[in-house]
Amino acid sequence: MVLVTSISRGSLRDMGYVTSLFARKMVAAAGADVDARALLTSIDLDPDGPWDPKAMIPAVTYYDLLERIAAEVDVTDLPVRTGASMRLDEYGALGLAFKAATTLGASYARVERYARLWTSVVEYELREDPRGTLFILHRPGERRLGMRLSNEATLASAVSIAREVSPVPVRPLEVLVRHPAPNSVTAHEAWFGCPVRFATDLDAILFSRETLAQPNILGDAGISRYLVSHLDKELSEIADEAPLVAETKDAIAQALSEGAPKMADIARGLGLSARSFHRRLSEHGMSFQTLTEETRRELAEGLLRDEGHSLAEIAFLTGFAEQSSFTRAFKRWVGMTPASYRKDSGGR
Known part of the structure; x- marks a missing residue:
């Protein structure tokens, strides 16, 4: 029993969760070459059920799922296709708050503060850089294949949702990825529209200050205050x-x-x-x-x-x-x- 207690208070306590929305998106993006129903059922998700971002699954289950997909199909550009498919309407109140923020920089500040609403394994940081502002993804743990695919998809989705709210095309200055590059980075650079550097010290997107200062199409200060109040309440309940x-x-x-x-x-x-x-x-x-x-x-x-x-x-x-x-x-x-x-x- 001592060993069981040690493991439960160590690896089990540290096991984080992510929204099941990410798993559904990855399976959908994998296409007809995988058995979507079997994959979702294997992680206790109803293939015909609602895509509820509040329904959580263990991060390790998510990484395992991605690795099983990788055993069946070429996943080189799967994270990019998944990230490109993300829509703000699927994020619930957080997606609305992202839309309602007055500038793109303010939108990302909401992600930095409220990411805990859809994941307990990732933290975000906005950090000033001599060239602009870095939007940094912090995810601790072994950089197994499932985590690497998840990180790439997360970075791609961060640009996808920005392009929904900006009146002008959003193109980062550079994308940084900590793990080694896949066999090809063509799809990544085509999607981001900028150089993508792998094997770096950060998982991050570098934006110009002009890009983050751009006003959002639907920015509304009044609605924004209401939504932030709602998100603060949700955040306290999760805590x-x-x-x-x-x-x-x-x-x-x-x-x-x-x-x-x-x-x-x-x-x-x-x-x-x-x-x-x-x-x-x-x-x-x-x-x-x-x-x-x-x-x-x-x-x-x-x-x-x-x-x-x-x-x-x-x-x-x-x-x-x-x-x-x-x-x-x-x-x-x-x-x-x-x-x-x-x-x-x-x-x-």
Whole structure:
């Protein structure tokens, strides 16, 4: 139990979330060469359900999804196509606030402040530079393929939404990307309309000061103040709810060696009624079943990377009565058996 507690309070507590909108967009941009329904179902998204930006999925699930897509199709320009498809109307109140800001610089300042509404793994920064202003993407963690694809798509989407609100064409001075370049950067430079430099110290877009000072087409100070007030309220609610998700995952991880935990028992341990617990998780775009699956999966992946535990022990620690049941579940989660994952984990 000491090891389970350590993992749950480490990797599980640190696991962030992103909006499911990004996953749906990536799958759609991948086109007919992938089974969109199967991909979305595999991460517990209803293929026919609404594209709700408030419905969150674990970042690691998102990265895994992108890597599975990459195993089926050429993803060189997938991030650019995905970013180009993003529309402000899909971001909810944040998209409206971006539109209503009086200048493009003010729009990006809203992203800098309110990005937490659709992701807990990325922070944005506006930083002055001798050549203009950098719009910087900060995303910690291993720069695995899924994260690299996500970062490229994020940078592309930042330009896509700017072009929606500006009365003149938006063309950055330069785009910087921390990871190495893909086989071709032709699509990237065609989309951004400027040089794209890889293997740099930042993930960022460099804008001229004139570009960010450009007034927005729909800029409205009165509407803007109203929307900012609404976003401040949403931000405070998320800040209040985030600890509940982390505490729930900790409690689930510590209970798994006794089998799959029951929602009522976890709720009681957190000092909540089952009804209140369910409601608060739902308001955060979560369900107890989804959190249980995510916790089991994250715990299993962490234990499999530790050669000191047998598959039978890992099955027990993740709440399975039999190793065969664990193997079937793990293959459903990641598309390979626990043994194969352990063999390949050195390159992940």
